[in-house]
Amino acid sequence: MKLQLYAFLFFIHFIFSQNKQENGITIFKINTLIQDYHYQPKLVDDSLSLYVFNSIIEKLDREKNVFLQSEYDLLSKHKYNIDNYILDKKCAFLDEIAIYYKKGLERKLKLIEFLEKENISLTTKDTLFFTKRENNFYKDEEGIKRILKKLITYETLKDIALISKNKDSLKMHFIELSNKAKIKTFDTYKCKILNLLKDEKAFEEEIKNTFFKSFCNYFDPHTDYFSYDDKSSFLSNVSSNNSSLGLLFDANENDEIFVNEIIPGSSAFENDKIETGDQVLKIKYREDEFSVSCSSIEQISNYIASDNYKELEITFRKKNGEIFSALIEKKIMKAIENSAYSYVLNQENNFGYIKIPSFYSTEFSINTLSNDVAKEIIKLKEDKVKGLIIDLQYNGGGNVDEAIKLAGMFIDAGPIAVAIDNEKNQTILKDYNRGAIFNEPIVVLVNGMSASASELFANALQDYKRAIIIGNPTYGKATMQSIIPVEDSNLNKDFINLTIQKFYRITGKSHQATGIIPDIELPYLFEHIVPKESRYKTVLNNDEIITNTRYKVYNNDFSEIIASSKTRINTNSYFKKILAINKDIDSFVNNKEDRVVVLTFDGVFKEINETSFIFDKVNELTKEKFDFSVEKNTYDIENTTVNDYSEKYLQKQKEEIQSSAVVFEALEILNNLIK
Structure with a gap:
């Protein structure tokens, strides 16, 4: 049994080491292409390191409630060394960022679950401070817990406020509405974190992509790293023909996605069950399933637009509450919304x-x-x-x-x-x-x-x-x-x-x-x-x-x-x-x-x-x-x-x-x- 465990750990270590080597070689090649062909290439120096480091941290923790100040300080040793890592074809520093990022996400999830059990009150004397200025990281878990409590309270009250402009009516049904809104808010917060953590390979890929994109963006806003899916989605936006489900979507203030149009001749049009106004709850490709409430708009858009996903199973909810799923195959169609008229x-x-x-x-x-x-x-x-x-x-x-x-x-x-x-x-x-x-x-x-x-x-x-x-x-x-x-x-x-x-x-x-x-x-x-x-x-x-x-x-x-x-x-x-x-x-x-x-x-x-x-x-x-x-x-x-x-x-x-x-x-x- 121990021999099998050691073999498994060795295999995992081998895969991660292999990824580190591949990432180091890939970023070196990317830099070579940029230096050779970019309109105005820049030196790979400390200025680049500082920009890339800050960009990675900003993209991973925009709200400053994942990393602690002490963790940020530890990671800051890489702030002026990323240029050297790139030239040496080494990306081991990403492992350290991934470790603390994962630790921070798990901590955030634990604190959210604690607040959920605590059954937080929506009648408070607290205030939430929004600023355009740069925020600092929190020193301890208590600081993160306090801000999460405020954010969850705000999002729950916001969810209720968006239901109607009739404040008196909302107050009359406040207890019932608040119970539903609280469940929805906690579920959304938790599932977004679980979505990031559920797949080790996807987690590692997200860190790598963030690094590659940050590096490319240093040279100018439009020089960018594309995965295959990124490339496919990008090209579909500038083509008159693309691989399409035959559905046009719209989103509301809560980032809920609804069917806005169904294009005749498409697979979706041939499905008698799908109607305009149906809400999209989940998208599944083979074994990978994404809940809309847990995923970013970019992630959902990628599955919808990329020709890498030929057939998607989409779960809808009708206005009467009925939930159903439909397997929809993409077809090459003229993109009407992208054509001259x-x-x-x-x-x-x-x-x-x-x-x-x-x-x-x-x-x-x-x-x-x-x-x-x-x-x-x-x-x-x-x-x-x-x-x-x-x-x-x-x-x-x-x-x-x-x-x-x-x-x-x-x-x-x-x-x-x-x-x-x-x-x-x-x-x-x-x-x-x-x-x-x-x-x-x-x-x-x-x-x-x-x-x-x-x-x-x-x-x-x-x-x-x-x-x-x-x-x-x-x-x-x-x-x-x-x-x-x-x-x-x-x-x-x-x-x-x-x-x-x-x-x-x-x-x-x-x-x-x-x-x-x-x-x-x-x-x-x-x-x-x-x-x-x-x-x-x-x-x-x-x-x-x-x-x-x-x-x-x-x-x-x-x-x-x-x-x-x-x-x-x-x-x-x-x-x-x-x-x-x-x-x-x-x-x-x-x-x-x-x-x-x-x-x-x-x-x-x-x-x-x-x-x-x-x-x-x-x-x-x-x-x-x-x-x-x-x-x-x-x-x-x-x-x-x-x-x-x-x-x-x-x-x-x-x-x-x-x-x-x-x-x-x-x-x-x-x-x-x-x-």
Whole structure:
């Protein structure tokens, strides 16, 4: 018996030692690739060590209630040595982090179970202090226990407060509601920890992935480590065809996931039991099962999006409480929500509207963005549109070649952008095709979420004076990444999304970190809290180059049109309402360094509903419809078969367009341009 035990322990030790060796070799190879091909590689030195160490600890223990101060101090001996470990191909320090992280999670679980048995009271004199400033680690278990008690009390009271805005009604049923909410809160806290601890291999993998990602992010925010699943999920977001369950999901304030749409022709559509509104409780792949309440949104999204999981068993709960499971096979389908579409808008004249959700492409260049847009323009021409709105709002980018092709469709032959590699070689990205597919006036819509390829396209049309850009300053990503396998082998399971080039406008200027400044800026809801490239610690700087690009600017003088638009915007009551709402949002989100919540039902209810008046105003504003018509183009009306799903989807698109003040202003601009 002892011999068997020794053999087992030796085997486990051998596996862990083997993993340490593999991790050390892998991170060394990753560093070699970065040093050789990254646009602007950095030295592997103490600065890198400090960033990577802090990043690992931050990602593992964001709330500072897993590690004790003494454990953090012990681990801090690695703070300035990680650079040496990487160069020596050694990753043994990860074992020590894993040991203390596991110890901390087990301690946290024990304290939560203790508080659960204690049956904590929800009527307290405590307060919970929220701050944007850096918190310290706790010195002992008692400190962690105190904060966990406060957090669990807060989450339980919050869960009750979110049920209804009728405080009196909630108070009337408080005991019953609090018992249910308390059970739910404790279960969620416990199962999230158990989910992390249940699989030793997955636990080790999580620590490794955190290290690899932290290392890659040091070089810039977009250089990243991808596992196979990460790569698959990433590519599905920029493809017009992907492996799909046929379900579109939505999440509420409590991170509960519900079926929002069921796509016709999919496996889910063929299952008569699944309906919109069904709540997703669990996802199972073979022997691995994940409860939604215990898992991160990223983890759930990975199983849904990755083509590595061909068949999933999903457990649903209907509105009447019935629970059932369905085995759903993924199919290769056109991603409707990720594809370009067009409408004919009429306000005095017919104008075309094309929404571009991303710059997608597929293998063998079938169903590419540029091809799809060309088809939509041909359709719109049949309706004799006198101008075009190209909507790039929320378009996070995609394939750069598609952006170049698309820009080339609206200008004569010429340069679109300049790309520079790590040896400062300039590559002028050109459109070689003479002539344009569309010669009428164009307005391009952008916002703070328009990034990368979207910005490259908008840059070109702005520099050529081919279009008027309206909206908000864009995200500010002027770099190109390439997904590179760490091993040149079919068995490779490690990839880097590596920044290999930086883009510049044909003028030599860059929008890196600053974003594109539109010709006409419009007030936009939540504009000051939209995350931008510039907020990242490792963001690449904005600079300017001297380039010898030659291009012919269109003979368009937009100055008068821009001036009249700005006058309209400044006096427009709708945009004044947006400015007022943004001021309220700023005062609550950005201007409050700290906030204190009294841990009573009244205190938490007040805190939860403090911003409800803002969202009530937002909901009221977004329901407003503007005075123009939205119709499908004649070709689609005559040649497209409509089912219940597509009818619903089209109606949703039309409502979004007609409630857009940005689209309405774009129409005003186009009307002025053609006069």
